[in-house]
Amino acid sequence: MMQTVEFSLNGKAVTVQGPPAMPLLFALRGALAHKGTRLGCGEGHCGACTVTLDGVPVTSCNTPLSAVEGRAVGTVEGIVAADHPLVAVLIRHQAGQCGYCLPGILTKAATLIDQGRGVDEICAALDENLCRCGAHARILAAIAEVAS
Amino acid sequence: MNIPPPLAAFPLVSQWITFSADGVGILSGRVELGQGITTALIQMAADELDVPVEAITTIQGHTGLSPAEGPTVGSLSITFGGQSVRLAASAARMLMLQHAAGLLQAQVGDLSVREGLILKDGVETGLSYARLCSDVDLAVPAKDYAAPKPADQRRVSGTSVPRVDLEAxxxxxxxxxxxxxxxxxxxxxxxxPSLSATVLSLPSLPPDVQLVQEGQFLAIVAREEYTALSAVKKVAAQIEWTIPPIGSVHPIDALEGEIAESETLYDSPDLAAGVTEISVSVTKGVIAHASIGPSVAVARWEGEALTVWAHSQNVFALRTSLAEVLGHPAAKITVIFVPGAGCYGHNSSDDVALDAALMARATGRPVRALWQREDEFLHAPFNPAMCTRMTARLNAQGRIVSYDARVVSPPHSTRPAGAEEPNLRAQQFLPNAMPMGPGNDAPQPQGGADRNAVPGYIIPAVRVVRDRPAIVPYRHSAMRGLGALANVVALEQLMECCAEAAGQDSVAYRLWHLEDPRARAVIEAAVAMAGEKDRAEGVGYGLGYARYKNMAGYMACVARVLVGDEVRVTDVWSAADVGEAVSPDGTINQLEGGIVQAISWALKEEVSFAGGQNLTKSWEDYPILRFSEVPRLHTRLIGPQDAAPLGAGEVSSGPAGAAVVNAVRNALGANPDRLPLTRQALVTLLS
Structure with missing residues (x-):
């Protein structure tokens, strides 16, 4: 069974067809060609697939497509296209190595910065995002620079 | 001139450097694993060629185009691969200038290069690399023309240019x-579900998917990724397998059991008795590479020609390994590296390349194969469990007069090695099933399981024995630093214990056993950086030092921990001497990444087994260090920029792990003998 789902993606209306249970991640990476959002574990444990849903960071690998009908989805492409200040600061701090985790972290951190959250709160929220290369301290330094 | 091994094997300038109207190209066998090697290679070439960083592109890890340098491992990419590029680039510049000198009827010494433009007496000549790109024969030996710039004339190497790949x-x-x-x-x-399981019956397939079956190799292929994923979960749950009994021996117990092979790697005839004998023992469990991104590969057959895109550490060995397993001539296989997630060693990136090739062959389509998180935790190669016991004997003055170590561990590499040992997981399941090879450890002084088991301290008599357990109920292979973590943890704990027995300060005691000024300098610098120690409740400080492989980078770390129910590392102060650091901020990033990873290994990580059955399926079963647990990192490079580059990627693992374990020892007054230092391990240690 396929369902047609309409939602806003980085501020633009999109329509996508897919099985209702299909995670949003596969619609983003597939038909919508937004591949910045990455498949890590597929179980909501690592945060590599983090997007925003009505401004709240969620893991798109376990958010069913049917759940986003009529809602606003934000991805890393939107953060970069809007020239969010965290992007340039992350790069200046060389806040990453392989970068597989970075789109999810950037999406969450930029969103929380824009909502006026403090560094400690953002750091606590990032405990749901795994980084294996060990770039955490640089990422937090970049966030602190932009958030303050 | 010191010719690095890759340049000796591929001596021609044209094998490393290309010129075109658009700029300069570097050909390299070293691949970008997230460690920043692309940026560093470009910096090294930019200096020699006098071109801007932006004018240089790279082709890295392409079996048809790159020099077959072998694997990107061992912190050797700058030391060998980068130095080869530097010499080839230097020679390329000279060849260009010689040709220009002929055209201009000038002396080479009157010519110079600015941003790829050739100048005479500082004035533009109308000639440039771009203009001459088709006219100069680069198929000549680099060593005959190379004269790399002295360190003080480099403008790009030694500066922290932004990583060229990070934004992408x-x-x-x-x-x-x-x-x-x-x-x-x-x-x-x-x-x-096990290596000798066989399929009894298959369920009916969901619509829109194709089953690939060759022997016990099974895969689901579909046009849409989610179709394949949901089908594979459904089908896998319904397949009936005959599963032979799983072994009952736990990886840690196997270290105490039968030994299949014992080898004395380093021996001194006279292990003097001394007046005091001090022993330590450190055991660690199986550790996973645990990349955030599951391994992926894309394969396409066009007639007889197979192209595989892989994030392998060694596309050259992957090609010959694929040839062996597929029964297909290597000459008709091209493997092209494309970056994936960080791997930290031999993970499943090569395995999935064979999977993709098999799926593409069976379906007649290009196929992108991706492992699942659970596949990685259950079936990828792991850093093996190991146990290191070390004994030092002290004379009446407290100085160490003899030392012996016994390292019990499976080999730390079962990397794909071509026809002899392709070592790709699916080869075991095909109709012409091939067992996996036994693997190996590099000989001393690098060593594998025994890496850094030979002490870097001055000790007159040393013996190191490496024992192989007869039972190894999991796949074992290379991960960052190999045996260095356990061996440096054990050795540095031994030095603490010996210093106490000798009644000496442990920093002074180490320095007493070290003459190399570079070794002494990193210890003195790290200790000075840490400054005054506070003695709050539960606080401990520890020092860890090693020269990686006893021949590469020097590093010392001081860790401060707070021990309550769990261990929390609050600060790590580190000083490293890696010789020339081409991209200092990138070098520090690598060192710090290694520190964070070593803390995670030492405090949290172990693949859990019931007997020989691996129980680890998800991140919930395998915690790693998280954002709020990462300490403040204070890291300095103190090496001379005009010294040879020694490599950096794996240098910090041993010293950082040792510093943390010694800090816990300091806080608790007990010798940690089992990693990881989880809450449960602390309870056991104190009881």
Whole structure:
């Protein structure tokens, strides 16, 4: 069974067809060609697939497509296209190595910065995002620079 | 001139450097694993060629185009691969200038280069690399023309230019995970539950998917990724397998059991008795590479020609390994590296390349194969469990007069090695099933399991024995630093114990056993950086030092821990001497990444087994260090920029792990003998 789902993606209306249970991640990476959002574990444990849903960071690998009908989805492409200040600061701090985790972290951190959250709160929220290369301290330094 | 091994094997300038109207190209066998090697190679070439960083592109890890340098491992990419590029680039510049001198009827000494433009007496000549790109024969030996610039004339190397690839990594399209070919389908392998399991019956297939079955190799392929994923979960749950009994021996117990092979690697005839004998023992469990991104590969057959895109550490060995397993001539296989997630050693990136090739062959389509998180935790190679016991004997003055170590561990490499030992997981399940090879450890002084088991301290008599356990109920292979973590943890704990027995300060005691000024300097610097120690409740400080492989970078770390129910590392102060640091901020990033990873290994990580059965399936079963647990990092490079580059990627693991374990020892007054230092391990240690 396929369902047609309409939602806003980085501020633009999109329509996508897919099985209702299909995670949003596969619609983003597939038909919508937004591949910045990455498949890590597929179980909501690592945060590599983090997007925003009505401004709240969620893991798109376990958010069913049917759940986003009529809602606003934000991805890393939107953060970069809007020239969010965290992007340039992350790069200046060389806040990453392989970068597989970075789109999810950037999406969450930029969103929380824009909502006026403090560094400690953002750091606590990032405990749901795994980084294996060990770039955490640089990422937090970049966030602190932009958030303050 | 010191010719690094890759340049000796591929001596021609044209094998490393290309010129075109658009700029300069570097050909390299060293691949970009997230460690920043692309940026560093470009910096080294930019200096020699006098071109801007932006004018240089690279082709890295392409079996048809790159010099077959072998694997990107061992912190050797700058030391060998980068130095080869530097010499070749230097020679390329000279060849260009010689040709220009002929055209201009000038002396080479009157010519110079600015941003790729050739100048005479500082004035533009109308000639440039771009203009001459077709006219100069680069197929000549680099060593005959290379004269690399002295360190003080380098303008780009030694500065922290921004990573050339980091911005691209923030979006889709850069990683192999994002690759899309016309007509490409998506595949997921169904992992047999044990190596000798056989399929009894298969369920009916969901619509829109194709089953690939060759022997016990099973995979589901579909046009849409989610179709393949949901089908594979459904089908895998319904397959009936005959599963032979799983062994009952736990990986740790196997270290205490029968020894299959014992080898004395380093021996001194006279292990003097001394007046005091001090022993330590450190055991660690099986550790996973645990990349955030599951391994992926794309394969396409066009007639007899097979192209595989992989994020392998060694595309050259992967090609010959694929040839062996597929029964297909290597000459008709091209393997092209495309970056994936960080791997930290031999993970499943090569395995999935064979999976993709098999799926593409069976379906007649390009296929993108991706492992699942659970596949990685259950079936990828792991850093092996090991146990290191060390004994030092002290004379009446407290100085160490003899030392012996026994390292019990499986080999730390079962990397794909071509025809002899392809070592790709699916080879075990095909109709012409091939067992995996036994693997090996590099000989001393590098060593594998025994890496850094030979002490870097001055000790007159040393013996090191390496024992192989007869039972190894998991796949074991290379991970960052190999045996250095356990061995440096044990050795540095031994030095603490010996210093106490000798009644000496442990820093002074180490320095008493070290003459190399570079070794002494990193210890003195790290201790000075840490400054005054506070003595709050539960606080401990520890020092860890090693020269990686006893021949590469020097590093010392001081860790401050707070021990309550769990261990929390609050600060790590580190000083490193890696010789020339081409991209200092990148070098520090590598060192710090290694520190964070070593803390995670030492405090949290172990693949859990019941007997020989691996129980680890998800991140919930395998915690790693998280954002709020990462300490403040204070890291300095103190090496001379005019010294040879020694490599950096693996240098910090041993010293950082040792510093943390010694800090816990300091806080608790007990010798930690079992890693990871989880809450449970602390309870056991104190009881």
């Amino acid at each position: 990594r923030l979006l889709g399209g850069y990683l192999l995970h994002d690759m899309d070919l016309p007509g490409m389908w998506h595949g997921r392998v169904i992992q047999p």
